Amino acid sequence: MQAPSPNGANGHDGIAELIRPAAVHRRVYTDPEIFALERERLFGQAWLYVGHESQVANKGDFFTTEMAGQPVVMVRHSDGAVHVLFNRCGHRGAKVVGERSGRTQAFVCSYHAWSFDTDGTLRHVPAHDGPRAGDFDMRDPCFSMRKLPRCESYRGFVFASLAAEGPDLRSYLGGVLARIDDMVDRAPDDELEVAGGCHKIVQNSNWKIFLENTHDGLHPMSTHKSSIDASRRQGRTLTGPPPFALDVIMANNQTLENMDKLSVHAFDWGHSYMAGFRNPRGEDDLFKEYVAALEAKKGAKRAEEILSINCHNAVFYPNASVQPSFLQMRVIFPIAVDRTRVEMWFFRLKGAPEALFERTITYANVVHSPSSLIRPDDVTSYDRIQAGLGADGGDWVSQHRDLDRDEVLNDGRRSSAVSDLSMRNQYRAWLRFMSEGQAA
């Protein structure tokens, strides 16, 4: 079946015909017109994760990133407030801040040296006085670096929206907020900080393919077979428990029965989380030292509650995914319909032994690094999906598994890691954004 053009006649844009209950049309991954509409209707309206407050810990600290392809800067102003500004000069439109991060008292545009306060207010324009200035009024906000229409933070996680209207951040994230709590609660001092740099991977595939894989419990045993086999061979040469890095790789070796026991919980607006298949708790001295630090600050009962949560990962639709117990954050930047950059950031638990952070970095290097044994497996699959979807061998991509078997809950739906629930849930949100907008 040929799907209609997204810009069809009579105000009918044809978007709804691209989504079926258990399948999506391949054009959602391959059509540049759809990609342009996603920037406007989905990324242009949703709450997007921008960064963590610890990245701008001190007054004047800034961090540059992108939202829906637009350059933005997150900055801590002199009054302590965190702002997200369009990284655009109010004069000729040049991108003002070129560095990825730093500290400054003012942003100065390199083109004509207009300077801006760290809340975006225009402060100084060289040689603007006198009879040749015309009726230019530098207090007019149109000459500032403007703030994003909305910016909110939850326990240090900063989100912003390009749209002025829509649900507030807490209502939007709903049940998946618990996964932020899960991360922050693990810190004895109740605070996280981003530490180190980030890993980056540019994938030759549509951004949605990455998110669809997050709770796909059917793929590890085949996609990651080579690294599982290598780790098992290595493990057989060892006596005693395997080192952390090897244990992480071996954990991908799960039976379908085990994966089916892992619950996946899906919420409105495309968010979801999946239970963990590897016990994140350790038995070694380092972990015991960490538990003692957590108990000292929160008490033994509360520490046990916190550590008993085992969530493998969560999706903050549409641009972020976290692994709470491993303190990893992945941020998704769609570049083109067939090109996506993913950045992976890592958190330190304030008040925990420093060596525990080294374990976080080991996890990052084993699982998320471009040169890890695991990540290239997944990226190869994403690239192959994109290549195959360019073929005329079929138009529909199946998401049929366990259709109509979801457990319907008050706050969402639940199924298992071998269900396609989370994918169907993402496309429910996709269709809602793309066809109606979030006001509907």
Ligand SMILES: [Fe+2]
């Ligand atoms: Fe994978």
